[in-house]
Amino acid sequence: MTTLINYAAHPSLHTTIKTTTVTRDGHEPANLLTGLSNTKGFLVERFVKPPVDLVLKVTLFPPNRHRYPVNLAAVVIDPRVGQNASHLFSLYASTLPNAAASEHDVWIFLGKIEVQDRIGEVCSSFAYQLRSEFGVAIGCIVNPSFRDTGAHQDRALDVVGELRKATSRFCNATAPPATFTPRAHILHRAHSLKIVINHVHNSRLPSLRHLEIWATPSPRCPPAVRTEIRAVVTTDLSSSSSSSSPISTADIIDLTSDNESDPGPPPCPTHFIDPITTQPMRNPVRLPSGHACDRSTVRKHLEQCAGREGRGTDPFTGLPMRWADVKVDAALKEEIGRWWRSVDGV
Numbered sequence: 001m002t003t004l005i006n007y008a009a010h011p012s013l014h015t016t017i018k019t020t021t022v023t024r025d026g027h028e029p030a031n032l033l034t035g036l037s038n039t040k041g042f043l044v045e046r047f048v049k050p051p052v053d054l055v056l057k058v059t060l061f062p063p064n065r066h067r068y069p070v071n072l073a074a075v076v077i078d079p080r081v082g083q084n085a086s087h088l089f090s091l092y093a094s095t096l097p098n099a100a101a102s103e104h105d106v107w108i109f110l111g112k113i114e115v116q117d118r119i120g121e122v123c124s125s126f127a128y129q130l131r132s133e134f135g136v137a138i139g140c141i142v143n144p145s146f147r148d149t150g151a152h153q154d155r156a157l158d159v160v161g162e163l164r165k166a167t168s169r170f171c172n173a174t175a176p177p178a179t180f181t182p183r184a185h186i187l188h189r190a191h192s193l194k195i196v197i198n199h200v201h202n203s204r205l206p207s208l209r210h211l212e213i214w215a216t217p218s219p220r221c222p223p224a225v226r227t228e229i230r231a232v233v234t235t236d237l238s239s240s241s242s243s244s245s246p247i248s249t250a251d252i253i254d255l256t257s258d259n260e261s262d263p264g265p266p267p268c269p270t271h272f273i274d275p276i277t278t279q280p281m282r283n284p285v286r287l288p289s290g291h292a293c294d295r296s297t298v299r300k301h302l303e304q305c306a307g308r309e310g311r312g313t314d315p316f317t318g319l320p321m322r323w324a325d326v327k328v329d330a331a332l333k334e335e336i337g338r339w340w341r342s343v344d345g346v
Helices: 030-031 159-165 223-239 297-310 330-344
Strands: 004-006 016-018 052-057 070-078 084-094 109-115 120-122 130-131 139-142 192-200 208-219 253-254 284-286 292-294
Touching: 004 223, 016 030, 016 253, 070 084, 070 159, 109 139, 109 284, 130 223, 139 159, 208 223, 208 292, 208 330, 284 297
Parallel strands: none
Antiparallel strands: 004 208, 004 253, 016 052, 052 192, 070 139, 070 208, 084 109, 084 192, 109 120, 120 130, 284 292
């Protein structure tokens, strides 16, 4: 059985988080690893200006004290602490278990989360403006190529759909989140994660109230370790059920179907997934940057660009782009059509 785990919420996984920045008393970064929504969060002292680095190291597993990598699915953030609100975040990953924030050459850029200081606006690293009905501004970035690599399966997974099933800060989102840059070789074997607060709203203080790191044990972990990680997470949930500060059952999401004997639909190949919406495409078109997106996604993007900037841009490069520059990918459309017919049972 495979699960998505919120690695920021389980003490037994020994995830750590550190910063070299001076923080306010009671607002230390460790608040972000409780899995609770009612903590004081992370907040720096008044004299600190961006950028501010936070470095997470995952899964220090006793008794051998060895760190095991994760297969990264999504990061969810709530940037507001009181009147303070961070605006722009950059995310990096490293395959080194003890990577330091200052060792720039060991970090690989994953993407950006831009959270507007208005309810319901989230912008991706591709300057794609997304609107939803959040009660507060929430930032989220997902791996559109995430694969569920259980003991007996290897299938594409709808990460957005799984998050919406959970009582996550993302659960009320009605628009797609930002997406990681195409760095699949690092996303499935990340030991360390660096979150950089690059910009804040209206000269306020760098802040972060809530953090979720959704992942599974890396395929590189021995099967016995994957089984043990699931066991200790389940123990965390059961042992905290009577506590005054329980861990939410939403911090572990089953990826198995209700009926495990049902083979379900055929897996969706990674290149069938729209990198912006993270959903399977039906009518793929090819952009000047070479990326394939669904026709409806590109049309919506160009309409939003026209209203916001007066001109269209390629969402992956930011270069000028007109509808005439978008080409139908007939070969890919035929492939996807066959897959949809198999899914629909036609």
